[in-house]
Amino acid sequence: MEPPSPHPDAPAPGQPLDAHYSHCFGCGDEVESGLRIRSTVGEHHVVVSTFTVTKDHQGAPGLAHGGLLTCAFDEALGTAAGNLLRVPVVTAKLETDFRRPVPVGSTLYITTKLCGRAGRKVYTSAEGRLDAADGPLAVEARALFVTVGVEHFLEHGDPEQLKELGERHSDWDVNP
Numbered sequence: 001m002e003p004p005s006p007h008p009d010a011p012a013p014g015q016p017l018d019a020h021y022s023h024c025f026g027c028g029d030e031v032e033s034g035l036r037i038r039s040t041v042g043e044h045h046v047v048v049s050t051f052t053v054t055k056d057h058q059g060a061p062g063l064a065h066g067g068l069l070t071c072a073f074d075e076a077l078g079t080a081a082g083n084l085l086r087v088p089v090v091t092a093k094l095e096t097d098f099r100r101p102v103p104v105g106s107t108l109y110i111t112t113k114l115c116g117r118a119g120r121k122v123y124t125s126a127e128g129r130l131d132a133a134d135g136p137l138a139v140e141a142r143a144l145f146v147t148v149g150v151e152h153f154l155e156h157g158d159p160e161q162l163k164e165l166g167e168r169h170s171d172w173d174v175n176p
């Protein structure tokens with residue numbers, strides 16, 4: 001399967017990506033206990049996201065919880081798929097390989113690429129490296145996202161809060 005080309009209006013390399021929703025646990029600024037993941041478009045159609053592990057993220061003493069790392073990858077992978085293709089996506093499937101423990105205080109550099117697209121299905125993969133984009137490999141993940149229209153959020157979510165999401169993505173390929 002060929003990787004899909006980014007949308008012609010996808011953000012250029014070097015451009016930081018705003019949080020997709022201020023109350024998002026992964027990237028929102030208004031979630032006190034959130035992961036506060038930051039993402040920037042990289043060269044060659046990748047998105048680089050950073051996640052700093054704090055003591056609130058522990059599973060074992062001094063080490064990040066695996067499920068929480070998976071959450072960080074969900075955010076990073078989804079941000080890449082949504083922003084490079086400029087279409088709303090939701091996670092259908094997510095798989096994580098933990099290669100090396102991730103200590104509290106470290107920053108994961110998560111590089112995500114698009115691997116394929118078939119109809120509404122978008123295949124993605126990511127590598128997370130410790131403390132630098134070329135640091136030791138700690139975590140790998142793959143996810144299948146499915147593109148959805150605004151009705152997905154209207155039917156299943158909170159229509160009031162959807163206004164913010166809509167305002168932030170008014171120029172995306174949303175199919176109402």
Ligand SMILES: CCCCC/C=C/C/C=C\C/C=C\C/C=C\CCCC(=O)SCCNC(=O)CCNC(=O)[C@H](O)C(C)(C)COP(=O)(O)OP(=O)(O)OC[C@H]1O[C@@H](n2cnc3c(N)ncnc32)[C@H](O)[C@@H]1OP(=O)(O)O
Nearest residue numbers: 020074075078079082088089090091092093146150166169
């Ligand atoms: C004004 C509003 C503007 C909105 C703008 C929004 C922008 C922001 C949105 C996102 C982008 C930005 C950043 C994202 C950042 C973070 C990511 C976090 C994302 C999440 O945290 S999100 C929460 C967890 N996520 C869910 O809450 C999904 C629950 N789920 C469902 O809502 C349905 O399940 C759905 C919609 C997935 C599919 O349902 P459906 O009825 O629409 O479509 P269907 O079932 O036909 O699937 C279509 C094709 O996907 C294949 N397929 C489906 N699931 C599969 C699986 N598990 N394994 C293998 N293949 C699968 C089928 O086999 C078929 O394939 P085929 O076409 O080949 O037959």
